[in-house]
Amino acid sequence: MNILQFAVSGLLIGGVYALIALGIVLVFKATGVFNFAAGHIMALGAFLAYLLMVQVGVPIWAGIVIAVLVAALIGILVERLALRRLIGQAHMSALMATLALAYFLQGLMLAVWESKVLTLPKFLPTGSVTTGLVIDAELLWPFVIVMILFGAFAIFFARTKVGLGMRATAEDHQLAQLKGINVKFVFALTWALAAALSTIAGILLGHRLGVSIPLVFVGFKVIPVVLLGGLNSIAGAIVGGLIVGLVESFVAGFFNAWLASIAPFIVLLIVMLIRPEGIFGQKRIERV
């Protein structure tokens, strides 16, 4: 009974991890940059939503939409101002740029909203559904939203021209250019999408946990999610997210909360030993 309960909670929590991981995977696939600032962009998105809904006082749903759009704009700015200049430079410089961005955003949030826990107005059903198991509605609804988003993305990448262009760009920038794909546009679009996704994740987390600076640490928890699933795999982001959610939930349930926070990293180390490219990572295709 307990096992099933932990499994369900774990899966539901894992959904939001998967969403943040999707943002990181998108950026990595398209631009080859690992975005360390994903957690910070997520927290910033949550703060933006708070700013709009509570401090400015726009209707809740409008607040969400505006926050997502503003975040997308921030994503484009980050790409345009910082990362585009680093195209062709060593990977390390782009990596450091995202770290710098992370600390910049953290400082900014601390300056504007201080280290308080702010409460978002509830816009999703709360309470819990009990059908043998106790399912927390505040976990269930975000999970449903995440799955819908994943479905939409799967269709976008498989069926649309821009999606195909993004997949092509992810593989070979120069070849994509030679096919007439505007690679700079794809980069900007990728960052916009990633920032928008992170913001949605931030709002969903903030809805349950409140909006505060420590949200950024969820970003670090997503690193094992991404590496577990495979840095360049969208399916991997889902599976990685769900696995990390499960591991956390089980360890917290059977052992203690302290161990739960490091358990994903232990699993990660084991997976890295067995399958360095992650569970769904693309192996380089080499014909012999």
Added chain:
Amino acid sequence: MLRLDNIEVKYSNVILVLKGVSLKVEPRSIVALLGSNGAGKSTTLKAISGVLSMELGQITDGTIEFNDVRIDRQSPEEIVKMGIVQVVEGRRLFRHLIVEENLKVGAYTSRDGGRMGRDLDTVYSYFPQLKNLKSRISGFLSGGEQQMLVIGSALMAHPSLMCLDEPSLGLAPHLVREIFDIVKRINLEEKTSILLVEQNVRAALSIADYGYVLENGRIVLDGAASKLEENEDIKEFYFGLSDLGQRKSYREVKHYRRRKRWLS
């Protein structure tokens, strides 16, 4: 149609790769650009398609005109839209995409979505094998199939000029023959001009109308393909034949080589 005038290309501002290359491609013709490794053939193609900047290269002098419009400052995607499509050396394709997706990516610049189906059929009529492989992951195709796929993908853009970079590289002789025959057919049936970069001089000249020989970043010889095939220097340095028209016996090779004395 395409006109390169005194093009000079530098990499990283120091390495001078092309030292004033001029060449012309007339409408509906096949022009071969010949030369050995490091002569600057691929660099010439990259200069035309505008992707030098990604490799820290730059056109420092000269002009490139396509249908009387300067294109040497245009972005790669603009150049594709104008009708110049390059097939890169080494059968480079999107390995993780399936065959049909690789073809569809080729039509990225075309705005007419309804034409896609017909264009795919055209490609499959040139390369019937690809039809059976259309949902295969491209990275797992054989070398010959991959070469067909990259040419097919270029065809999807309806180019008026197709630049082919060493389509014969690493293929068996009968496959080279097959690919070159199809290139010739595309030239005739689709009325596509072709700029063919090759080290396989004999195969290239067999389908080309005109040829240029590039060496150390300079055009050292040019002429009608039939003339070039008869040229003594071409015979000696690229066909490996001596005056007698026979394969050279290495017993008679001296310690020094005859100086190349290009006639142009």
